[in-house]
Amino acid sequence: MAVDHHQGHLKIIRTTLSTLVYPIQYVVNLPIEITEWVSNTLVTHNSLLKENDRLKQERLLLSSKLQRYEVLETENRRLRELLESSFRINDKVLVAELIAVELQSFRRQVVINKGLREGAYDGQPIVDSAGIMGQIVHVGPFSSTVLLITDPNHALPVQVNRNGLRAIAVGTGQNDKLLLEHLPNNADIRVGDLIVSSGLGRRFPSGYPVGQIEKISRDPGEPFAKVMIKPSAQLSQSREVLMVWPYEEVNEINKDAEELAIK
Secondary structure, eight states: OHHHHHHOTTHHHHHHHHHHHHHHHHHHHHHHHHHHHHHHHHHHHHHHHHHHHHHHHHHHHHHHHHHHHHHHHHHHHHHHHHHHHHHHHTSEEEEEEEEEEOOSTTOOEEEESOOGGGTOOTTOEEEOSSSEEEEEEEEOSSOEEEEETTSTTOEEEEEETTTOOEEEEEEOSSTTOEEEESOBTTOOOOTTOEEEEOOGGGSSOTTOEEEEEEEEEOOTTSSBOEEEEEESSOTTTOSEEEEEETTHHHHHHHHHHHHHHHO
């Protein structure tokens, strides 16, 4: 041992013995290594499962929030369009929301969440950001029923914006069609002409968009042309509408004049 310590004569023997013993050591340690590997694998697998469940929950929550944000963004865009339209028409207005839709055949009515307490009245015009939608036909304390311009029982005095030619727009029972009545076959009308309210009857003020001429049929045997209009208002899509008080200022002036006359 002393000679080997100083001169290393047994180094080759030790190397040979180590080589021979290594397989035995590997086999002896193999169960321990396998146990540790399986334990680590199970722990890692469980951790991955928990992490996966957590990420799924977070993804679901974020997806739900994103959908809500998209709804809010769309709603804000509609409200901005309504407010911009209210500045254009320069009338007293109030935003209302649809809470019900009439689904019976050939009936085109909606219910809004504003009523007597907000000053609603029978015949009040209802518009959206694109044009006239209809008028209130029944007022309750907290809600009102609106007859849309496409209802067969609705008629609206209109005129051709290009030349001022007057007519009556009546509902057809379809959300995307109005019928223009009392226009002679030789009337100066064209496809694409903008139709606006004429203001006759003082129910709807003049100048509100009603629709555009989509189709013209002229029958020589008939005295009037058959003119179809596509409404400007988004009757089947709008969720928010504007209640309009078109003659509010005139009414206030008349009221003040009456009070002065009494005094």
